[in-house]
Amino acid sequence: MEQLPGGRRLRLASSLGLGQRCWEVTLDEERGLLAWRDPRPPRRGADNCFVPTSEIIAVEETEQNKKQRSTGKWQKMAKPHAFTVYYVKKARNHRWRCRDVTFWCADEYLCNQWIQALKELLEMQKCRPKQLLVYINPYGGKRQGKRIYEQKVAPLFSLASISADVVVTEHANHAKDNLFEVNISKYDGVVCVGGDGMFSEVMHGLIGRMQKDSGIDQNNPKAPLAQCNIRIGIIPAGSTDCVCYSTVGISDPVTSALHIIIGDCQPLDVSSVHHNNTFLKYAVSLLGYGFYGDVLKDSEKKRWMGPMRYDYSGFKTFLSHHYYEGTISFQPAKHTLGSPRDKDSCRTGCCVCKESEQQLAEQRKKCGFKHEEDEDEWKVIKGKFLAINVVNMSCACPRSPKGLSPAAHLADGTADLILVRKCSRFDFLRYLVRHTNRDDQFDFSFVDVYRVKSFQFTSKLSEDNESSVTDIGKKRFGQFCRDHPACCCNIANSTWNCDGETLDSSAIEVRVHCQLMKLFARGIEENCTDEAAYSHSSIEQLL
Ligand SMILES: CCCCCCCCCCCCC/C=C/[C@@H](O)[C@H](CO)NC(=O)CCCCCCCCCCCCCCC
Ligand SMILES: Nc1ncnc2c1ncn2[C@@H]1O[C@H](COP(=O)(O)OP(=O)(O)OP(=O)(O)O)[C@@H](O)[C@H]1O
Ligand SMILES: [Ca+2]
Numbered sequence: 001m002e003q004l005p006g007g008r009r010l011r012l013a014s015s016l017g018l019g020q021r022c023w024e025v026t027l028d029e030e031r032g033l034l035a036w037r038d039p040r041p042p043r044r045g046a047d048n049c050f051v052p053t054s055e056i057i058a059v060e061e062t063e064q065n066k067k068q069r070s071t072g073k074w075q076k077m078a079k080p081h082a083f084t085v086y087y088v089k090k091a092r093n094h095r096w097r098c099r100d101v102t103f104w105c106a107d108e109y110l111c112n113q114w115i116q117a118l119k120e121l122l123e124m125q126k127c128r129p130k131q132l133l134v135y136i137n138p139y140g141g142k143r144q145g146k147r148i149y150e151q152k153v154a155p156l157f158s159l160a161s162i163s164a165d166v167v168v169t170e171h172a173n174h175a176k177d178n179l180f181e182v183n184i185s186k187y188d189g190v191v192c193v194g195g196d197g198m199f200s201e202v203m204h205g206l207i208g209r210m211q212k213d214s215g216i217d218q219n220n221p222k223a224p225l226a227q228c229n230i231r232i233g234i235i236p237a238g239s240t241d242c243v244c245y246s247t248v249g250i251s252d253p254v255t256s257a258l259h260i261i262i263g264d265c266q267p268l269d270v271s272s273v274h275h276n277n278t279f280l281k282y283a284v285s286l287l288g289y290g291f292y293g294d295v296l297k298d299s300e301k302k303r304w305m306g307p308m309r310y311d312y313s314g315f316k317t318f319l320s321h322h323y324y325e326g327t328i329s330f331q332p333a334k335h336t337l338g339s340p341r342d343k344d345s346c347r348t349g350c351c352v353c354k355e356s357e358q359q360l361a362e363q364r365k366k367c368g369f370k371h372e373e374d375e376d377e378w379k380v381i382k383g384k385f386l387a388i389n390v391v392n393m394s395c396a397c398p399r400s401p402k403g404l405s406p407a408a409h410l411a412d413g414t415a416d417l418i419l420v421r422k423c424s425r426f427d428f429l430r431y432l433v434r435h436t437n438r439d440d441q442f443d444f445s446f447v448d449v450y451r452v453k454s455f456q457f458t459s460k461l462s463e464d465n466e467s468s469v470t471d472i473g474k475k476r477f478g479q480f481c482r483d484h485p486a487c488c489c490n491i492a493n494s495t496w497n498c499d500g501e502t503l504d505s506s507a508i509e510v511r512v513h514c515q516l517m518k519l520f521a522r523g524i525e526e527n528c529t530d531e532a533a534y535s536h537s538s539i540e541q542l543l
Contacts (some may be wrong), residue, residue, distance in 0.1 A: 004133060005057070008287065009492050010027065010028075010117060010120075010121070011026070011027065011028050011029065011030070011112070012025075012026065012027040012114065012117050013025070013026045013027075014105070014114070015039075016036075016103040016104065016105050016114075016191065017034060017080065017082075017103060017104040017105060017206060018101065018102070018103055018104075018144070021038065021040075022039070023036045023037060023038055023039070023103075024036065024037045024039050025103060025114075027053070027114070027117060027118065028400050029053070029122075030119060032052050032053045032054060033050050033051070033053065034050065034051045034056065034085065034118075035048065035049065035050035035051075036048075036049050036085075036101070036103075037049070037052075047472065049101070049438070051085070051087040051088070051302050053125075053225060054093065054125060054262060055088040055122050055262055056085060056086070056087045056088075056118065056121070056122060057086055057087055057088065057098055057156070057159060057160050057258070057261055057262070057538070058085075058086045058122070058159050058160050058161070059084070059085050059086070059115055059118040059119055059122065060083065060084050060086075061081075061082070061083050061111075061115055062082040062083055062084045062102050062104075062239065080104045080105065080106055081104060081106070081107070081108045081110075081111035081112075082102050082103065082104035082105075082111065083099050083103060083111060083114055083115045083118075084100050084101070084102040084103075084106075085100065085102075085103070085118065086098055086099070086100045086159060087099055087100070087101070088258050088262065089273070090525075093249070093250055094248060094249030094250040094524060094525060095250055095252055095254075095255050096252075096254065096258045096259070097254060097255075097258075098156060098159070098254070098258065099539070110477075111421060114293075118536070125262070125263060126298045127262065127263035127264075127265060128188075128262060128263035129162060129187075129188035129189045129231075129261075129263060129520075130161070130162060130163070130188055131162070131163050131164075131165075131166045131186060131187050131188055131259065132157070132162055132165070132187060132188065132189050132190070132191050132233070132260070133161070133165050133167070133182065133184075133186075133187045133191070134149065134164045134165065134166045134190075134191040134193065135166070135167050135169055135174075135175040135178075135190070135191070135192050135193065135194075135201075135202060136149050136165065136166065136167070136168045136193040136194070136237075137169050137192070137193065137194030137195070137197075137198040137237070137238075138168055138169070138197055138239050139177075140193075140194035140195045140197070140238045140239070141194070141195055141223065141237050141238040141239045141241075141306065141307055142237075142306050142307065143306075144237055144292070145193045145194055145235075145237040146168060146193075148193060148235065148237050148253045148443050149166070149193045149235060149237075149253075151337050152253045152254050153193070153235055153254075153257040153497070156254070156257045156258065156261060157257065157260075157261070158339055159368055160261040162261065163436060164191070164259075164451060165187075169198075172201075173201065173397055175198070175201045175202050175205060176193065176201040176202070176204050176205040176208070177205070178205070179205025179206055179208075179209055180205060180208065180209050180212070184206075184209065184230065184428070187230065188230075188231075189230060189231045189232065189233055189260065190202055190206060190230060190231075190232050190233070190461075191232070191233040191234075191235060191520075192232065192233070192235070192262060193235040193236055193237050194235075194237050194238050195236070195237065195238010195240060195241055195500070196238055196240055196241065196242050196243055196285060196499050196500045197238065197499070197500045197501060198238065199232065199243050199244075199284075199448055199499075200281075200282075200284070200481070200499045200500065200501060201516060202232055202316050203232060203270070203284065204281070206228050206230060206232065206271065206517065207225070207228050207242055207282055207516065207517060209250060210225075210226050210227075210228045211226055213226075214226040218272075218279040219222065219274070219277055219278055219279045220318050221272065221274040221277065221278070221279075221509050221511060222511075224513075225270075225513050225516055227515065227516055227517070228516060228517040228518070229518065230518075231265060231518045231519060231520050232517065232518070232519055232520070233256065233257075233259070233260035233519070233520035234247075234256055234519065234520075234521075235253050235256050235257060236251040236252065236253060236256060237253065238307075239306065239307035239310060240307075240310070240397050240399070240500065241310070241397060241398070241402075242285045242286070242396070242397040243284055243285055243393070243499075243519075244256060245396050245397045245398065245401075246285065246393045246394050246395060246396045246403060246524075247266055247268070247393070247519055247524075248314040248521050248522075249524040249525065251307065251397075251398060256520075256521075259520050259521050259522065263520070264421040264519075264520050264521055264522040265518055265519070265521075265522070266410060266411070266518065266519045266520075266521040266522055266523050267353070267357065267393045267410070267411040267515035267517070267518050267519075268284055268392075268393075268410055268411055268515065268516070268517050268518065268519055269284070269393075269412065269413055269414070269415070269512050269513065269514055269515060269516065270282050270283070270284055270392070270411075270512075270513050270516040270517055271283045271284070271287065271304040271390070271392055271409055271511065271512050271513070272510070272511050272513060273287065273496075273498060273503065273508050273509070273510050274508065274509045274510075275505040275507055275508055275509065275512065276507075280498075280503055280508065281498045281499075281501065281503060282497060283390075283392065283499050283510075284393065284496045284499060285391065285392060285393055285395050285499050286318050286389060286390075286391055286395050286404065286497060286498075286499060286500075287389070287390040287391075287415075287496060287497070287498050287499075287508075288387065288388070288389045288390075288496070288497040289324065289325050289385075289387070289388040289389075289457065289494050289495075289497075290322070290323065290385055290386050290387040290388055290420070290494050291317060291318075291386055291387035291420070291504070292315045292387060292389060292497045293494040293496055293497045293502070294313075294320070294322065294494055295310060295313045295314050295317045295497070296311055296313075296495070296497040296500060296501075296502060297495045297497075297502055298313035298316060298317060299312070299313035300502070307417060310399075318425075318429070318432070319425075321383055321386070321428065321514040322386075322494070323384045323386045324384070324385055324386075324388075324459060324460075324493065324494050325382075325383070325384050325385075325424045325459065325460035325461075326382070326383075326385065326388075326457055326458055326459040326463075326506075327380060327381070327457070327458050327460075327463065328380070328381045328382075328383075328388065328417070328419070328455070328456070328457050329379065329380045329381075329455070329456045329457075330376045330378065330379055330417055330418060330450060330452040330454065330455040330456070331374070331376045331377065331378055331452060331453050331454045331455075332376075332377075332379060332450060332451065332452055332453075333412075333413070333414040333451045333452055333453045334376065335356065335413065335453075336352060336355070336356060336409075336412045336413065336414050336451065336528060337351075337352045337355055337361055337451040338352045338407065338409060338412065338414075338451070339382070339407070339451060340405055340407055340408065340416045340418075340442065340449040340450070340451050341407065341442060341449070342407040342442075343407070344407065345394065345402075345406055345407055345524070346393075346394070346407070346408065346409040346410050346411075346412075346523060346524070347523055347524055347525065347526045348522045348523040348525045348526065349523070350410070350411075350412075350523060352409050352412050353409050353410060353411040353412050355412075356409075356411065356412040356413045356414075356514055356515070357411065357514075357515060359413075360413065360514050360515060361508050363534045367467075374454075375443075376453075379450075381419065381448075383419070383421055383422075384421060384422040385420060385422065386420045386421070386422060386423065386428055387418070387419075387420040388417075388418070388419055388420075388512060389404055389405075389416075389417070389418040389420075390415050390416070390417050390418075390452075390455055390474060391404050391405045391408055391415060391416050391418070392407070392408070392410075392415045392512065393408050393410050394406050394407075394408045395408075399435075399436070400435040400436055401436075402435070402438075403435070404416075404418060404435065404441075405449065406417060410519040410523055411515045412514070413453060413512055413513075413514030413515070414451045414452060414453055414512055415449070415451075415452055415453075415455070415510070415512050416449055416451055416452075417449065417450045417451075417452045417455055418442075418448075418449050419447065419448045419450075420446060420447050420450070421446040421447070421448075422446070423444075423446040427444065427446060430444070431446075431447060452512070453512050454509075454510060454511045454512065455509075455510040455516075456507075456508070456509045456510070457506070457507065457508055458506075458507045459460075459493045459494075459506045459507065461492070461493050461506075462506060463491070494506070495505040496508060
């Protein structure tokens with residue numbers, strides 16, 4: 001073992017057994033790598049293996065008897081000693097898996113030195129959770145939440161020495177209400193097993209609890225909200241799993257469990273939604289009026305169909321082709337570097353989000369939690385819309401791998417406002433299809449997109465009702481426009497789809513709160529295979 005200058009940086013290099021051969025194994029704390037190489041010439045890149053120490057899941061002393069029985073490899077050696085390292089292996093499409101490698105040596109002291117060094121390194125990873133609170137929705141998605149947790153996630157948590165208090169929910173809002181009561185300081189994170197609706201519940205519980213504990217009135221739309229520092233982990237087991245997919249790059253329970261174990265952290269913007277100084281909801285993914293509101297409303301009656309309900313209701317809503325009249329006001333985002341038409345997307349370590357984080361910190365330094373009156377201009381648009389979508393993130397999901405707004409950022413303090421104006425059914429279909437291919441879905445004359453920090457909407461119907469409350473005739477009007485039965489204009493309001501839940505009010509006021517909460521995730525990685533993440537030359541140097 002070598003202590004590097006400066007005292008505490010560790011470097012271990014030994015010749016250890018792996019399979020039936022000796023490998024050169026190196027643990028370098030400074031570079032943050034565990035690497036092993038077959039020393040026999042020729043030196044082929046394929047024989048170099050390495051793991052960033054931050055992605056080691058666990059290390060265990062391996063019982064020699066167990067190993068002898070299963071492989072018979074060590075039978076000729078006198079008393080071999082062995083240890084197994086469990087680590088993250090990055091596969092295709094952002095999928096992570098837990099792999100293990102067992103090293104052995106005849107020297108017990110050397111073996112223990114390795115185990116101790118690796119355990120010390122794991123102990124030093126302070127961002128890793130030790131105690132988690134887990135909520136499982138047994139009825140989300142295909143009703144597999146409990147099985148997914150028990151079979152795929154719990155064994156990994158226990159391997160990583162994470163203890164978990166598990167609550168299987170018995171009714172909607174169980175998790176949210178429970179989060180107002182539990183001793184939250186006991187936990188390093190909260191995990192939800194379910195879909196976007198379940199995530200939304202847990203988020204409401206945590207943000208709500210944080211505001212309550214800080215004496216902040218959620219009903220005040222202008223109140224600066226207290227940041228929620230306890231991270232949420234999402235084990236996807238829902239129908240859309242948009243938040244998980246957009247922050248990890250895949251909906252896969254094992255991948256998400258591994259992000260939780262290694263203690264990843266991804267800040268997330270949250271929008272607050274109010275009506276007449278009354279708090280309605282928070283939103284992280286989609287706030288959609290018109291098409292997505294109607295799809296959701298119809299699909300709620302078909303929950304028994306599982307995830308298929310969205311395709312059924314989507315098709316039905318597409319055929320109905322309703323548009324809605326209303327007024328939109330918004331404040332364009334000026335503080336951010338990006339634009340919704342950018343070709344680059346938000347990725348791990350995104351510099352647009354980092355810049356926003358710095359601005360947020362400076363703003364906090366300047367005025368703390370005091371509210372500063374926002375003088376920025378409002379832009380107003382009146383029109384007839386098939387869909388009004390406000391998205392805090394790309395909203396990528398398995399149905400649409402690039403999402404509703406591919407260049408939206410997870411943590412820049414803005415949302416993208418997408419306006420799809422009245423157009424033909426055929427054009428709307430062309431617009432929808434572009435969510436599933438590489439073509440630009442904003443490149444249509446009937447689609448506009450803006451990056452905003454706040455937003456308001458009033459439907460024509462409620463404006464009319466407000467201006468002539470006595471006009472009973474208008475209120476009694478049936479659902480469809482009787483003057484133009486074939487025109488698809490809808491005299492009734494649509495419903496807001498707020499992260500998969502319907503809102504009761506059509507008139508809403510929305511503000512984006514930059515990085516209000518944090519997830520156990522790291523955003524979508526640019527190039528996610530190990531080989532791409534670490535160049536071979538740096539591994540060669542290490543070995
Ligand atoms: C021709 C194929 C076109 C496919 C177009 C697919 C676009 C899909 C975009 C999905 C965006 C999801 C945004 C995330 C929202 C979540 O916060 C929320 C809660 O989980 N999920 C939904 O509201 C669930 C929303 C689910 C919406 C599904 C819409 C399906 C539309 C199907 C239209 C078929 C037309 C066919 C005509 C021949
Ligand atoms: N035990 C329960 N019984 C009934 N409803 C529940 C229960 N636990 C949670 N819920 C509610 O179920 C709703 C939907 O759950 P979830 O988001 O997990 O699945 P989903 O709707 O199929 O997926 P997605 O939101 O990704 O489309 C949530 O809004 C949550 O409040
Ligand atoms: Ca954002």
